[in-house]
């Protein structure tokens with residue numbers, strides 16, 4: 146989604162802003178721009194449609210000097226991706242960048258046009274530039290003027306504002322869209338503002354998260370924050386321990402490939418310090434929920450996180466014997482859901498900023514549920530809104546296609562299921578210890594599995610021209626099939642469908658012929674025999690079968706065209722391993738087809754609009 150970075154200090158702003166925007170590229174965007182102020186002159190704006198390289202060329206040709214500036218990458222919501230619609234928007238002496246949506250923009254636009262304002266873009270964001278310009282027509286305090294302008298709009302925003310008469314100053318404001326302040330660490334004074342910490346990590350690790358309703362004034366020497374009521378407040382500072390190197394590709398061709406290979410370490414990190422086998426205890430970041438009073442769990446998520454939540458349902462029900470429902474966050478909030486007393490709603494989100502998941506979480510809260518967030522991004526909106534939070538510790542996920550976040554979420558679900566099982570007395574200590582042992586062995590097994598990379602590329606080459614794929618699985622293999630299909634479609638643009646294999650006879654079998662590759666999750670476990678029957682049905686109709694089989698399974702080799710062998714682990718842990726070859730299959734097909742793997746078309750990393 147859109148990205149924001151701002152700088153005020155002793156250095157030239159343009160190169161810093163460009164570098165910050167480059168680090169936000171993974172969020173997805175269709176245009177970019179900067180506005181830079183130098184004392185005694187109006188701010189200068191450079192912006193263009195398309196990739197950052199174009200903006201860099203513009204700035205190389207006509208550099209903009211100045212030590213205070215704001216930069217933006219836009220992902221179109223209102224108005225096409227054109228230069229005119231790119232941010233910053235300028236009106237009078239005001240330059241603004243905005244993430245979010247102004248809900249009453251049509252009404253405001255009509256009013257402003259009637260008062261003689263001329264609009265230069267189709268965006269809702271430009272409204273802010275006009276409103277602030279009018280508020281400051283007679284001069285005055287920039288932050289107060291921005292606050293008055295904000296009082297007239299409804300919607301969501303992270304905004305940064307420059308004013309020609311305030312050459313060192315950036316005013317920032319946040320309401321339901323991420324925005325943080327970076328406190329300079331260099332010997333000379335400087336300060337930063339960004340929608341994502343990755344943009345400024347190279348320069349500072351000292352971060353202050355703005356709260357909804359806050360406005361902030363940044364100069365090179367100071368940062369002042371005011372709450373929604375205009376009262377000066379102090380927000381806590383935190384130190385970010387993600388290294389900037391973690392946001393680089395480290396020699397892999399794509400971030401996605403790098404992140405797939407990071408998974409053994411990510412799972413170790415997610416487990417680190419959380420299991421106490423002696424006491425058969427799982428400790429989750431001090432989670433102190435009384436699970437004795439929880440009658441039902443409701444899992445809310447979107448996309449890949451939703452597939453992890455589907456696995457979570459199986460895990461929680463199996464180990465903790467507690468009823469679990471899974472809902473797409475985008476559906477939950479609009480269907481007048483019934484939330485009974487004793488409900489624990491768990492919002493699952495890598496970014497912690499997904500608008501639908503956030504809205505569903507709020508709705509669950511409003512209806513009386515206790516809430517817990519399973520999140521990757523510390524200090525994200527969802528993490529801060531829920532009553533409790535458990536972090537997945539997967540590190541920054543840059544690739545739009547989620548991989549390591551998924552397996553880290555699965556790891557948390559197994560841990561959570563064991564934690565709840567212990568609290569509710571659903572499992573004896575020996576069973577909990579055995580499960581912990583199994584979990585501890587996953588990173589090594591996954592490392593071994595990743596060694597099969599060349600074989601999967603060969604399979605990918607064989608099927609890279611297929612127009613459709615079917616993914617089949619049963620039990621925990623079903624959400625794994627859904628996730629495998631999602632990975633393939635989002636990065637290779639090949640149509641892929643995931644199905645519960647038991648449903649195949651109820652419709653999708655009609656699709657099967659010699660042109661349809663069918664990926665079957667056929668690991669040993671409760672539904673194994675049934676999956677074999679489904680496999681035979683596909684084979685009888687000429688379908689090409691790519692099977693995931695448990696190491697040592699010789700039966701499958703005779704039934705499938707291609708077999709990927711997965712280490713033998715407890716059935717509940719199979720999704721952790723089975724998802725890896727499917728991620729790789731999708732990756733290699735996309736790479737062979739030459740798509741933009743890390744930034745697939747039409748997609749954004751963090752979907753902060755509904």
Ligand code: AGP
Nearest residue numbers: 448449450494495496499546547
């Ligand atoms: C995953 O590959 C997707 N790009 C997408 O489905 C994603 O999982 C979804 O938008 C939810 O994001 P979140 O986990 O950050 O809330």
